[in-house]
Amino acid sequence: MKNTTQAPSTKPDITFQVPVDYYKLDNGLKVILSRDTTSPTVVVAVYYNIGFRIEPKDRTGFAHLFEHMMFQGSQNLGKMEFIRLVQRNGGVLNGSTRFDFTNYFEILPAHKLETALWAEADRMKGLAITQDNLTNQQGVVKSEVRVNVLNQPYGGFPWLDMPQYANQNWFNAHNFYGDLADLDAATLEDVQQFFKTYYSPNNAALAIVGDFKPEEAKALVQKYFAGLKPATLPAQPDISEPRQEKExxxxxxxxxxxxxxxxxxxxxxxxxxxxxxxxxxxxxxxxxxxxxxxxxxxxxxxxxxxxxxxxxxxxxxxxxxxxxxxxxxxxxxxxxxxxxxxxxxxxxxxxxxxxxxxxxxxxxxxxxxxxxxxxxxxxxxxxxxxADLLACFALFxxxxxxxxxxxxxxxxxxxxxxxxxxxxxxxxxxxxxxxxxxxxxxxxx
Missing domain, CATH: 3.30.830.10 (Metalloenzyme, LuxS/M16 peptidase-like)
Known part of the structure; x- marks a missing residue:
């Protein structure tokens, strides 16, 4: 692995330092370890450098739709088994789509670190991308839009609405939750290509925070993630905004x-x-x-x-x-x-x-x-x-x-x-x- 460990800042006016051990695997995966033994738990967070902003045009809401797809099964875990695996081991988990990343995380008892790393590597390696899963999750997301936005007083105000009014660049100004017609138009090929392009180790950061032994954690990361193949990433689109000159x-x-x-x-x-x-x-x-x-x-x-x-x-x-x-x-x-x-x-x-x-x-x-x-x-x-800040600062x-x-x-x-x-x-x-x-x-x- 390519060791790019960075020592924390030692400026005298800062009294609290977060331990940061940062390195990259040969396939490009960014790994951040931050040991904290105050409780016998561990956080495993995988952040992919894809969010609302750069989802495909005419596929509004696609990044969020794909977040749902990540829980539909992988090579060794059937549909929803990822969730059951974490919960049965005393943990909690979630995922979310944001402007510039999509993240997935688990909080587990410290001795279950390997379980979380194995499961995250399994779905990074390959999802169960089927038409049945896609159709099902299109329905789930459309229902979410109806409940949270269309049929809710002040639905989408202002978090969803304001970017569409304040920004000019489409990437910053489109409907992040997704137009219902665009959600319906997503095809199985779209999903497969999206996964192949953006859910690759060289487009991701893995943060591990909590009570673990660093050398053991590094060995587990190497064991489960080092064999995953990187992807050829597309050029980033221009997401800049012009200076606003008029209210x-x-x-x-x-x-x-x-x-x-x-x-x-x-x-x-x-x-x-x-x-x-x-x-x-x-x-x-x-x-x-x-x-x-x-x-x-x-x-x-x-x-x-x-x-x-x-x-x-x-x-x-x-x-x-x-x-x-x-x-x-x-x-x-x-x-x-x-x-x-x-x-x-x-x-x-x-x-x-x-x-x-x-x-x-x-x-x-x-x-x-x-x-x-x-x-x-x-x-x-x-x-x-x-873990959130460590992963974001690694990605960005x-x-x-x-x-x-x-x-x-x-x-x-x-x-x-x-x-x-x-x-x-x-x-x-x-x-x-x-x-x-x-x-x-x-x-x-």
Whole structure:
């Protein structure tokens, strides 16, 4: 194997270090080991570098459909046997499709590490791709769309809707859940080609977090994954977004909603830039918690709404994506409140930051909040939060040790960087407004 082990950062202002042992198999599989003996459990997470963004055109929802297919059986495990295998060994499991990855994970008693690795390697090697399985899962996904979006008040608002309004590039702006006609049009050949192309070891990262012996874990990874063949990966499509130069406003009619709702979105800075980290702190200042400026202004002072939700990346967090992203907020409000009154409060709070800037004490408070959020994520769900970031940083940056650099990057943000970021990224011309019009005949976009 090609050893590319990276030592964690040793910057003196960071008190907690995540152990990171990173290497690659000869077939391209990225492997990250992070030992944690605080509980006798182990997380095995396999992340494939394929998500909503680059699914085939005219096959909206295909990446999500394929996530379902991964539980329909493999060479040595029949339909749904993967799930039963994990549960009967005292574990839990799940999978999900996101903007830039599809992931599968198991949390098991530590002594069942080999079971999880064998099972994940078995389905990476080959799925039971049959017409019966495809037809069945097309029906399951279509039912999911009907239940969660089409027949639900505020269905898809704003997490599914806003990217379609705020973005211009099809890869960022199509219906990620899937158009029902597109789901029906997926063929067995489509599924077979999708698996062959994207579910290969050189398009994946394997993260193991928990109570294990590193040399034993490496031997098991070598045993079950080293023999899998890599694929020829296609060129990545252009997923960039042009600079937005004019505010966009749209209305979605929703016959099932009983109150109006409003969402606003601003395009984010590029990942890993000073402005990216500044937006993380701005999010804490404006949006997160009852002490945030928008909560205080819209809920406590004006009483326009009972809560304000929002943040960076509604389908995860500000670290586990790899492309254009929006910072977004949303709220449901009383019908006697004009939408422009809400936007006036938003504009006022942003204008105050733009004009007056922010002092270091406020930045320090935001740092405390974001540090708390980061460590909650790293320690949550028996280590899955840690596995998630390690796998994403391996896939997107070829550097899972970046997990130990995040806090230091936020600490580099100065009041000047905050002010610069507000001026460029929270300008009205970089904004998209989407309102829900209730109790009206439902219309498509």
């Amino acid at each position: 966009k406003r749209s209305v979605k009619k929703d016959s099932l909603a009983n109150k109006p709702a409003l969402a606003f979105a601003y395009h984010m800075p590029k990942r890993n830039t000073p402005e990216f980290y500044a937006m993380g702190l701005i999010d804490q200042i404006l949006m997160q918690g009852n002490d945030s400026k928008l909560y205080q202004a819209l809920v406590q002072k004006k009483g326009y709404t009972g809560s304000v939700s929002g943040g960076i990346n509604y389908l995860g967090n500000m670290f586990n994506y790899n492309g254009p992203m929006i910072w977004m907020g949303d709220l449901i409000y009383d019908s006697n409140v004009p939408a422009d009154s809400i936007l006036a409060v938003l504009d006022s709070e942003i204008a105050a930051l733009d004009k007056n800037g922010i002092d270091q004490a406020s930045i320090d408070r935001a740092l405390v909040k974001i540090r708390s959020s980061l460590y909650d994520n790293l320690t949550g769900t028996y280590g899955f939060g840690r 940056d070829d550097n899972p040790a970046r997990i130990n650099e995040l806090e230091a990057e936020f600490k580099k943000v100065t009041p000047d960087v905050i002010k610069k970021t507000v001026s460029e990224y929270l300008r009205p011309t970089n904004r998209t407004i989407l309102t829900v019009d209730p109790l009206a005949p439902a219309e498509s976009k």
